[in-house]
Amino acid sequence: MTAEVAAPAGPTGPTAVQRALRTYLDHLAVERGLAPNTLSSYRRDLRRYAAFLAGRGVTDLAGVGESSVSEFLMHLREGDADHPPLSAASAGRAVVAVRGLHRFAVRDGWTEADPAAGVRPPAPAKRLPKALPLADIERILDAAGAPGTVLALRDRALLELLYSSGARISEAVGLDVDDLDLESAAVRLRGKGSKERVVPFGSMAREALSAYLVRARRDLVTAGSGTPAVFLNSRGGRLSRQSAWAVLVRAADRAGATAEVSPHTLRHSFATHLIEGGADVRVVQELLGHASVTTTQVYTLVTVDGLREVYATAHPRALG
Structure with a gap:
């Protein structure tokens, strides 16, 4: 099975970046055995990366610097005329694909350094616990x-x-x-x-x-x-x-x-209602058995959201 990269070739054929992408995707398909859906996501993300590099005149992975990878991540998050902005999770998936490509390039001797090693995927937004009134x-x-x-x-x-x-x-x-x-x-x-x-x-x-x-x-x-x-x-x-x-x-x-209720619905509601009632976050941490107060602090975000709604409807200068 060949994982073709259908990116447009230059006037003299595929660029070095496009050939590298094709080889890497073949490696993922044949040697790593990635599922078709996963492989399709990698192909789509890497095609976008190749187009991004080509737009900056970069046609060989050896010419990629860390700033290019960081700018690509910003580009994903901001979007453009052809692509809407990606969520943190989707942008993170694309960065993972790019990091894998550059690690593969170093391993196979195409490049000497890995410009993506220091670029981290964006942290996903904290998911607020579901609490019931x-x-x-x-x-x-x-x-x-x-x-x-x-x-x-x-x-x-x-x-x-x-x-x-x-x-x-x-x-x-x-x-x-x-x-x-x-x-x-x-x-x-x-x-x-x-x-x-x-x-x-x-x-x-x-x-x-x-x-x-x-x-x-x-x-x-x-x-x-x-x-x-x-x-x-x-x-x-x-x-x-x-x-x-x-x-x-x-x-x-x-x-x-x-x-929708889940096994944690009552636990989340317990913590949220305590915070809303004025309980100290460290007390709630002890009650929940969290090892770190950082885990418990997500419940304070729920309360802040509630306060923000009240403020927006009650303060005379909340809305411009």
Whole structure:
């Protein structure tokens, strides 16, 4: 299979850059075995790179400097008459293709130096966590316990604990009875890297957990082999992460929630609502079990966006 570069050739045939691109793409297709879609993306990005270099009179990779690669990245982000500006992710993919080409050129002896080695792809924009408004959270929690069965008591206790403690779903289903302290309303969670943290939870979660443990768990545990797990399935075994996710999805459907929910929805909402309520970001960091406060600070961006909306509608000189 040959990965042709259909870039327009010069009056005397393909330029050295175009020949290099053809050889590199053949290498990716034959020796690296890249998938057709990936190869197509590389071909498209490298054709654009070749055209960019040709527009600056560069026809050989040996004539490319770091400034040319950096300018190409800026060109991708700014766009031109023929191409709209690329997102950070798309521009990053193109830079990866260019870096691979220049590494290949050095390895095969076409060039002595790699001008792309110091050029880094643009950092993707931080994706803000998806948090639900408090009213939506309350409807979901109410819907979880609506039927009044033992499983409904379990589901309400599970979701109340997730939202009240900020626990990951995997942490919640990994809980044993000894990890709960209803008297002090605290739970011991085992996070990533087996790191433990003790997190408080609210009175509503304590009430839901107490109801489940007294009125429902004892019935569920008789169907199994006596597991110490807090949250049990209908067979008396430990509730799985996938089943816990399904509990959340069902409750959201019954509540009529229009936003998409995920295993982290309640955790994200917990953190966002704390920040909005004035909690210090380092306190939220400890509650979430983040190793770095930088990870937690993304929730402050959510709050800033909310403040910006209020400012834009309320301040008399916000709009010009």
